[in-house]
Amino acid sequence: MTSREDETLAQAAVAALTGQLALVPKPGLPDPRDLAARVTRRDHRGLRWSAKALAPGLAAMAAAARRTGEATPRLRAELGAIGRCAEHSVGLAGGGHRGALWTLGLLVSAAALDPCARGAEVTHTAKRIAAHTDRGAPRSPSRGSTVSATYGAAGARGEARAGFPHVRRALTALAGARSAGASEAEARLDALLTVMSTLQDTELLHTAGPVGLRHVQAGARGVLEAGGTATEAGRTALSALDADLHARAWSPRGSAGLLAGALFVDSLPVTTSGRPGRPGPTGSR
Structure with a gap:
């Protein structure tokens, strides 16, 4: 059974995901400009709808972590089972968000496991959970794991086992852009670009190669x-990159999921962390 705290964490994670979806322009990624899915082949409205289907599974993950109380192989196996059920539910609601479910599931579980954790503390706890093997996982390799093995990329599993370094980089980029006077949307776009600039995105490796x-x-x-999205030169460069990726049909989906994870960690509710928090991911400065 889930508690109010578990539901709050789940809703914060869904808000982080929908906040990421609302950003515009996102190079190669679905955003509100492409409601008919002509360019990215993903219906933005459908993605917003299916994101809501994550909430019950994420709340169940938080409840499992809170009940277990420590990062054990048993907890990892339970999270894996819940995640597969949640993925099925999201598929019935329209699909998408597989990478975000992996990232948000571990981070929500980490936040429930250590309610006072903030920032890098949350990613470190997630690392301890991800260190265990999910013995209930399907034996057949996923596309992401196959691409990771082919090109030597860390992939989603390696990112988690390293303590989500790109989530931490996105958090640093958010803080830096905000302190420099960027708007909230500009700070989030800069955080996305920070992740894109170094992530070995397996989706891109699959579609575009090294x-x-x-x-x-x-x-x-x-x-x-060029100065980031808060500057005219940066916005011009972003527009060019956006047009280029859409023309090539290249989508950095892994970066989008990690940005959603960073937005979740950035805005953990006061009722969960016990410390002052920022406005939720769908708010603005």
Whole structure:
């Protein structure tokens, strides 16, 4: 049975995901400009709807972590089972969000396991959970794990076992952009580009190969080096990158899921952390 605290964490995670979806322009990713799914092949409205289907599974993960009280193999196995059920529910609601479910599931569980944790403390707890093997996982390799093995990329599993370094980088980018006077949307876009600039995104490796991945990483770095999205030069570079990725049909989906994880960690509710928090992921500064 889930508690109010578990439900609050789940809703905060869903809000982080829908907050990520609302950002515009997101290079190669679904956003409110493409409601008919002509470019990204993902209906933005459908993705917002199916994101809500994550809430029961995420609340159940939080409850499992709170009940177990420590990062054990048993907890990892239970989270895996819940995650597979949640993935099925999301599929019935329209699909999508597989990478975000993995990231948010571990981070929500970590936040429930250590209610006073903030920032990197949450990702460190998630690392301890992810260190265990999910013995109930399907034996057949996923596309992501196959791509990771082929190209030597960390992939989603490696990212988690390293303590979500790209979530931490996104948190640093958010704080830096905000302190420099960027709007909340600009700070979040800069955080997304920070992740894109270094992440070995298995989705991009699958569709574009190593050369395409490096092309996208260089484009993201170019926006940041131009001053970020709060500057005219940065916005011009972002527009060019956006047009380029949409023309090529390349989608950095892994970066989007990690940004959602960062937005969740960034805005853990006061009732959970016991410390002052920022406004929720759907709010603005």
